[in-house]
Amino acid sequence: MIKIRVPATSANIGPGFDCLGIALNMYNTFFIEEIEKGVIIEGCEDKFCNENNLVYSAMKKSFEKLGYKYKGIKINIKGQIPVSRGLGSSAACILAGVIGANEIASAGLNREEILQLATEIEGHPDNVTPALFGGMTASVYEKNRVYYSNIKIQKGLKFCTLIPDFQLSTAKARAVLPKKIDYEDGVFNVGRVSLMISALTNGQFDLIKIASKDKLHENYRGNLIRNYHNIVRECEKLDSLGTFLSGAGPTIMAVLEEDNKDFYNNIKKFLYNLEDNWEVKELQIDYNGVVIENT
Incomplete structure (x- = not known):
């Protein structure tokens, strides 16, 4: 076996x-x-x-x-x-x-x-x-x-995974994406990807918030997830270093400093008052x- x-x-x-x-x-x-x-x-x-x-x-x-x-x-x-x-x-x-x-x-x-x-x-x-x-x-x-x-990511990060009780198929999440994008959006993402890799390898974690922004898929897919934009805003208020959709979604990922002890309980309280049930897990690489x- x-x-x-x-x-x-x-x-x-x-x-x-x-x-x-x-x-x-x-x-x-x-x-x-x-x-x-x-x-x-x-x-x-x-x-x-x-x-x-x-x-x-x-x-x-x-x-x-x-x-x-x-x-x-x-x-x-x-x-x-x-x-x-x-x-x-x-x-x-x-x-x-x-x-x-x-x-x-x-x-x-x-x-x-x-x-x-x-x-x-x-x-x-x-x-x-x-x-x-x-x-x-x-x-x-x-x-x-x-x-x-x-x-090679510098040490000092953990991930808080917000998993809803509903599914979102990759096919459906891809179907909402545009067939073409604006040149400016392409340039926007190239810059953010470059900054993300540099920030993670150099340990400049304060740059993750800017580096995690996207114009290719998240705005379209976020509309398929109830309260997505509210959840992202709340994560930012609770000192997430950066927040993004995990893959095609609907899971939302918050990047945290390793010693952030308050985010987990505070985001659980926030999610508890929403229509859907959300499971919160702290994960490591x-x-x-x-x-x-x-x-």
């Missing part, structure tokens, strides 16, 4: 649309084994316990690439990452499927090759890359190849990425 632990991820980090991502210490753990026949999937909602399951789909595609004929597959999922909340649940499932197939087939793919195959299935590398390697990454997908670099064990 193969045990695969994959961290949650938060993509975009404000202006870094489809290229920046960071791994966080919330995990899905997958137990995968080859069996004599059939497909058994346990540990997730009934609607995912079938051959359309994303882990199994990724395994099938990987087996085809690897030329391995399997007999049957059993997958057991112990999940902490909520589905369709902008925390990389799809990337976690796809990575688990690719890695599970690689281990069962004894194919010997290295992590670079796993990244390529997982991105091929996912379609973009912004969640897959940090989930696989840990930490924060910048990555682009060009001519079927992923180019990426790890970003995961620097390990995927962990694989053969049990």
Whole structure:
């Protein structure tokens, strides 16, 4: 049996649309084994316990690439990452499927090759890359190849994750985006991405508030999330260093100084009075990425 632990991820980090991502210490753990026949999937909602399951789909595609004929597959999922909340649940499932197939087939793919195959299935590398390697990454997908670099963040930060009790599909969140953008908006985001990476690597955390601003996706997606703008304003009042949508949303991420003790309780009080239920979690950066064990 193969045990695969994959961290949650938060993509975009404000202006870094489809290229920046960071791994966080919330995990899905997958137990995968080859069996004599059939497909058994346990540990997730009934609607995912079938051959359309994303882990199994990724395994099938990987087996085809690897030329391995399997007999049957059993997958057991112990999940902490909520589905369709902008925390990389799809990337976690796809990575688990690719890695599970690689281990069962004894194919010997290295992590670079796993990244390529997982991105091929996912379609973009912004969640897959940090989930696989840990930490924060910048990555682009060009001519079927992923180019990426790890970003060394100075110590002193933590993340407060605001997770609502409703889902927002990536397809719906992408559908509201414009087909074209103004030149000025493109320049705006290029500047903020550059400033964000520089501020994080140099420990200039006072610049995150400016660096996390975005004009490519958040204004459009924010309208799909009830009270989004009010929540962002409240986070700023409570001394968040920067606040942004996690991936496509609807989760909202606040970046905090490590010694900020008051934000957690104060934002919980604020969210309690809103129509939707919001779960608040304090998270740290995961620097390990995927962990694989053969049990």
